[in-house]
Amino acid sequence: MGSATTQAVAASTAALDAARGVDLGVARELFAAARALDGSSQLAGALADSAASVEARSKVVADVFGRVLSPAAAQLITTAAAQSWSAASDLVDGIEELAVRAAAKAAPDADVEGELFAFTRVVAANPELELALGSRMGDSEAKGQLVESLLAGRASDATILVAASLVRQPRERRVRDLLSRGMRLAAAQRGRTVATVYSAVALGAHQQQRLTAALAARYDTQVSLNTVVDPTIIGGLRVQIADDIIDGSVSTRLTELRQKLAG
Template structure:
């Protein structure tokens, strides 16, 4: 991610935090806008062209989306195009991130991170489902409808909207990658980090609480724990937070021992 995009994301996130009237309809409109911009290289190029006057980019937003979206949506889109993005693709990602954050704000009482994580594990455990959602040949709206059906009554409106929207605009990304990114964004919006913990057996509530407390102290932020049962771990834990990996598993120590003996 370029420095320009980093600054642009900070500006759009701040604008969202200061906005009023942010609800699931705004999030839905932002997802649709990201899809429209992402599907048109001409539109994304025009909106991300930092050499073009800011007023011209604002006018494009007004001409394309106009009164078809809520005032809050139009304001957030305008803020997004006012920024300097490293690439047009980064602008699309930025609008999509705004949509995820808006959904998290709109449904603040739901455990959206956990619901997205659980759905990602469902996808990971069902190769046919992963293929259906990840195929380039499938109809985008049908994929969204499938996700809505699968999550109906099982997940919050926010998690359902996020997952069903993302599978319609994969942009060369795998479904699990999309869901993992969305989980991290939701956690960040709520002032948390997400730790994926790989263990040979499920953790007890007490173990989960102790681990969360230890990681929160280490990272200076609240940490949500998502556990993946992986028999290959053998014993101990492997923890991943963003790009950081803490590997205290028996399998890792055995692999290290074998390498030392071979060396």
């Protein structure tokens, strides 16, 4: 991500944080706008063209989206378009990020990141489902409807919106990567970092609380903890948080020992 895009994302996120009246309808409209931009390189290029004036880009937003989007959604897109982006594709990513964050903001009591993680595990455990959702040959709308049917009654409306919308717009990304991105953004909107913990047996509530507190202290941030039971760990824990991996598993120590003995 270029520095221009980093600043553009920060400015767009700040606008979302300050916006009032953000509900799931706004999030849905932002997802639709991201799909429209992704489907029209000319439109995305026009809104991401830093050589054009802010006024000119705002007029394009008004002309294209003004009559079909709510004022809140249109204003957020106008703010995003007013920024400098390193590439037109970055603008599409930025609008999609706003949509995920808007869904998380609209449903403060829903465990969006936790439910997305759970669905990611379901996809990972079912190769046929992953193929159905990830195939380039399938209809994107049908894929979104499949996700909605699978999660109906099992996840919050916010989670269903995020998962189904991301699957509808894969843009050469794997399904699990899409869902993981949604999970990280939803957590970030709530000021949290996602940590995934792998253990040989299920962790008790007290163990999870202690681990969450320890990670929060180490990284100086709130932590959303996801747990995975993996018998191959044998013992100990493997923790992945952001780009860091803390590996205290017995299996890894045994592997390292074998390598030393072989060397």
